[in-house]
Amino acid sequence: MRDDAVDLTSTVPTDRDTPRSPSVSASASPAPQQRKAPGLRIGTQPRKLVVKNLKLRPSDTGVGSQSYFDTTWTSLDAALTRIFDGTFTTDRMESLYRGVESLCRAKRAPEVHSKLVERMTQHVQSVRDEVKKVGRDPAKVVPVVEREWRRWSAKLNLIRSIFSFLNQSYLLGQKLPTLLDTGLTLFRTHILALGTPSSIGNLFFTGLCHLFLAERTDSNDPSNLQIMLASLAMIKALNIYSPFEQSFLTASSTFFSLCATEKMKTGSLASYIRACSELFISESALCTKFALAGTTKRRLWNEIEARFVVDPAAKQFILGDNRITGLLADADVDSLKGLYEMLAKVEPPAPYLKPAWETYISTTGRGIVGDIEHEDAMIWRLLRLKSQLDEIVVSAFRKDEILSFSLREGFASFVNMSRPGDSSADTVPRLLARYVDTLMKKGVKALTSLAGPNEEEDGVDQEVEKVLQQGVGGQDQALERQFEMCLDLFRFLAGKDVFEAFYKKDLAKRLLLSKSVSLDAERGMMGRLRSECGSAFTHNMETMFKDIELSKEMVRSFLQSKHGQPLSTSRIGLTVDVLSQSAWPTYPDTPCIVPEHIQKHLDAFAEYYTSNHSGRKIMWRHSVGHAVLTAQFDSGRKELVLSIFQAVVLLVFNAFPEGAQVTYLELRAATGLPDPDLKRSLQSLACAKKTTRVLRKLPHSRDVAETDRFCVNSAFASKQYRIKINQIQLKETVQEKEQTIERVKVDRQFEIQAAICRVMKARRRMRGEEIVLAVVDLCKGRGVLEVADVRAGIKKLEGKDYIEEVAEGGDEWVYVT
Numbered sequence: 001m002r003d004d005a006v007d008l009t010s011t012v013p014t015d016r017d018t019p020r021s022p023s024v025s026a027s028a029s030p031a032p033q034q035r036k037a038p039g040l041r042i043g044t045q046p047r048k049l050v051v052k053n054l055k056l057r058p059s060d061t062g063v064g065s066q067s068y069f070d071t072t073w074t075s076l077d078a079a080l081t082r083i084f085d086g087t088f089t090t091d092r093m094e095s096l097y098r099g100v101e102s103l104c105r106a107k108r109a110p111e112v113h114s115k116l117v118e119r120m121t122q123h124v125q126s127v128r129d130e131v132k133k134v135g136r137d138p139a140k141v142v143p144v145v146e147r148e149w150r151r152w153s154a155k156l157n158l159i160r161s162i163f164s165f166l167n168q169s170y171l172l173g174q175k176l177p178t179l180l181d182t183g184l185t186l187f188r189t190h191i192l193a194l195g196t197p198s199s200i201g202n203l204f205f206t207g208l209c210h211l212f213l214a215e216r217t218d219s220n221d222p223s224n225l226q227i228m229l230a231s232l233a234m235i236k237a238l239n240i241y242s243p244f245e246q247s248f249l250t251a252s253s254t255f256f257s258l259c260a261t262e263k264m265k266t267g268s269l270a271s272y273i274r275a276c277s278e279l280f281i282s283e284s285a286l287c288t289k290f291a292l293a294g295t296t297k298r299r300l301w302n303e304i305e306a307r308f309v310v311d312p313a314a315k316q317f318i319l320g321d322n323r324i325t326g327l328l329a330d331a332d333v334d335s336l337k338g339l340y341e342m343l344a345k346v347e348p349p350a351p352y353l354k355p356a357w358e359t360y361i362s363t364t365g366r367g368i369v370g371d372i373e374h375e376d377a378m379i380w381r382l383l384r385l386k387s388q389l390d391e392i393v394v395s396a397f398r399k400d401e402i403l404s405f406s407l408r409e410g411f412a413s414f415v416n417m418s419r420p421g422d423s424s425a426d427t428v429p430r431l432l433a434r435y436v437d438t439l440m441k442k443g444v445k446a447l448t449s450l451a452g453p454n455e456e457e458d459g460v461d462q463e464v465e466k467v468l469q470q471g472v473g474g475q476d477q478a479l480e481r482q483f484e485m486c487l488d489l490f491r492f493l494a495g496k497d498v499f500e501a502f503y504k505k506d507l508a509k510r511l512l513l514s515k516s517v518s519l520d521a522e523r524g525m526m527g528r529l530r531s532e533c534g535s536a537f538t539h540n541m542e543t544m545f546k547d548i549e550l551s552k553e554m555v556r557s558f559l560q561s562k563h564g565q566p567l568s569t570s571r572i573g574l575t576v577d578v579l580s581q582s583a584w585p586t587y588p589d590t591p592c593i594v595p596e597h598i599q600k601h602l603d604a605f606a607e608y609y610t611s612n613h614s615g616r617k618i619m620w621r622h623s624v625g626h627a628v629l630t631a632q633f634d635s636g637r638k639e640l641v642l643s644i645f646q647a648v649v650l651l652v653f654n655a656f657p658e659g660a661q662v663t664y665l666e667l668r669a670a671t672g673l674p675d676p677d678l679k680r681s682l683q684s685l686a687c688a689k690k691t692t693r694v695l696r697k698l699p700h701s702r703d704v705a706e707t708d709r710f711c712v713n714s715a716f717a718s719k720q721y722r723i724k725i726n727q728i729q730l731k732e733t734v735q736e737k738e739q740t741i742e743r744v745k746v747d748r749q750f751e752i753q754a755a756i757c758r759v760m761k762a763r764r765r766m767r768g769e770e771i772v773l774a775v776v777d778l779c780k781g782r783g784v785l786e787v788a789d790v791r792a793g794i795k796k797l798e799g800k801d802y803i804e805e806v807a808e809g810g811d812e813w814v815y816v817t
Helices: 066-085 090-105 107-131 137-161 164-173 181-191 200-216 224-237 241-266 269-289 294-309 311-317 323-329 333-344 349-371 375-396 400-413 428-453 455-466 473-488 496-513 517-532 537-561 596-610 644-655 663-673 676-684 734-763 767-779 787-800
Strands: 626-633 636-643 695-698 709-712 722-724 766-767 803-805 812-815
Touching: 066 090, 066 107, 066 137, 090 107, 090 164, 090 636, 107 137, 107 164, 107 181, 107 709, 107 812, 137 164, 137 181, 137 200, 137 224, 137 644, 164 181, 181 200, 200 224, 200 269, 224 241, 224 537, 241 269, 241 294, 269 294, 269 311, 269 333, 294 311, 294 333, 311 323, 311 349, 311 766, 323 333, 323 349, 333 349, 333 375, 349 375, 349 400, 375 400, 375 428, 428 473, 428 496, 428 517, 473 517, 496 517, 496 537, 496 734, 517 537, 537 596, 537 767, 626 644, 636 644, 644 663, 644 676, 663 676, 663 709, 676 695, 734 766, 734 767, 734 787, 734 812, 766 767, 767 812, 787 803
Parallel strands: 636 722
Antiparallel strands: 626 636, 695 709, 766 812, 803 812
16 A cells, blocks of 8 residues: 555544553543544544545546547537537437536536537538528528528537536636637638628618618518518627627718709708608618617717708708798798708707898888788788798797897888888788777677788688687687787887877777777786787876766766756766867867757756866867667667767757658758768768668769758668767878877977986986986887987077087086076
């Protein structure tokens, strides 16, 4: 037996075999103790036996022998052959795995790894040769490469299962490429070979890009979908997504460029924008469908922007030939929104859109204001234009501040322009006041007539009909919306005092004749004007409302006074509106002979008024009065709502027998009315439509002559008991317009002088430029003043000794106390 070997078959030594060492004890000898064998101990775990420097001699037929390695590898090599041939079965998988494990434990892992990689390489090279036989057609290369990858993945999984112990115990420990990495590298290097221009990999990428092109054009074969998905999975597994992405982006850029060129040929910017927007959507869907990387999606969008926006030809197409102006004219909000978003992806879109935007606003607005033929529909068209442009700014341009400012500037420019042959800029303020007046008198139903006979009338009718179907609440909201739009246009007016003059004139008629559709609407509009321009702007108009309310109280007091009580038994009911002359417009004193029994009531009220208000006197203005008469016809009793002039004419017939014919000259003598007023009254009573024709004219004609004769139309019939007969109104003449404008100019001069006095009284000493700026700012609520008007006011105040110039030509002024 060798010296370094241990005989594990010998018996356990006993006490007699164990040498003893002497011991010395100072005490008595202890009682003899029972000794235990040094070997196994009863009731304890067995001890581990460690043999040092034990070397085993390998056997010629053991696990570590060369013969065992050759035999085992032969089995493994046969298994690899069957795997590569596709004839492998998994019934011997366990024994193969144990063989690999035995070789690895016998320190033969490097040799096993080397032989395995060699066999894998040989097989991949053979696959490459098979793929090359397909040829150079990318369409054929894609399915073949995808098929071979599928097969190789399955084979690689079997190899990894058999050689799993090699992978875990040797490759990972030595930090060598795993079998999976080796398999991917072999396929990527030998089959795809992306480093060379004419490689299979480049053909594969080209063919896959062709399939994506077919997918974009809806011409792709549904069977190719699985091939594309599997190919993309292969690309990600092989970690070659970056080179594929580059090829994909290049092919996509070419496709986008062709799309842009094709849409440019149509000449339609709307179609061009729609195509660009659809591309953004479709490419996003494509990336989602095939699980492409987020970077690919962003780069695809960049390519679309480059071809549809950044490219010089694209910019020229978008900005040229008034194409943007065409979209604005068509109010194509969707296309404009797409254009704004398309430009915003590259850079701020306002500089590109602003020129066309300003040109369209100025051209369209000036065309509307300068259209004398359709003047009646001017305000409607301006409001509709403003509404459309506001919708574009909000819905399409994301409330862009630059474009919003351009919109305000454009409107402020053309609403204050002078029309050809008209030196003043009073057209829009005057017509805006008339527009509000019509709405106040007729409500939402007036929209149809306000729009005028143009191509939009059908749309207006439908809009009005829709509003009317909403009931009272819907109509009130629509009316409020119209007033808000009018106020929006009012803000652009430089001559707000012109609007005030015409609005006050129309308001007076509505209040006196009770023609307002809603007093709440009147007060609402007054509140808007007060909030916009201040209480000084609406002071006179608010006084008008107060006069109407005070007049009602005054009439009630009159009827209870000693002057009115004697008349309480009369069948005549008297209503008087007492107007403050300073607040109300001036009305002409038209002569009119009032019947005696009515004049008695007027005189009684005048006496009552002068007795309660010393120093004042009553001046009757019958031209703005109205009356309600009760008339008896063959069809029955009717109530007629008339003007004072119409009532006076009808009352004349009470003095004649029933059926008598009264001449025009007799009527003129009995009423004392001037010819224009008398003829208009007779026309409204005898020449109007049958539902209001209470008089008959002989001979029948539309015009009234001095030779005509009139009689009561006893056969008059109407379904209504109370009938309103409107007086024929004369259109506002040019002379009346000019008189109103002239009064505005005179009032404006007084306002300027008053503002100069207030400024100078506060500052005492100012330069001319400072006075102009201060006065313009002080009067901005009533409109924009001209510098020349302020300078003229300074000179007039100098002549009145309110201010004086410090030095001749020094343009510095002091206030004279």
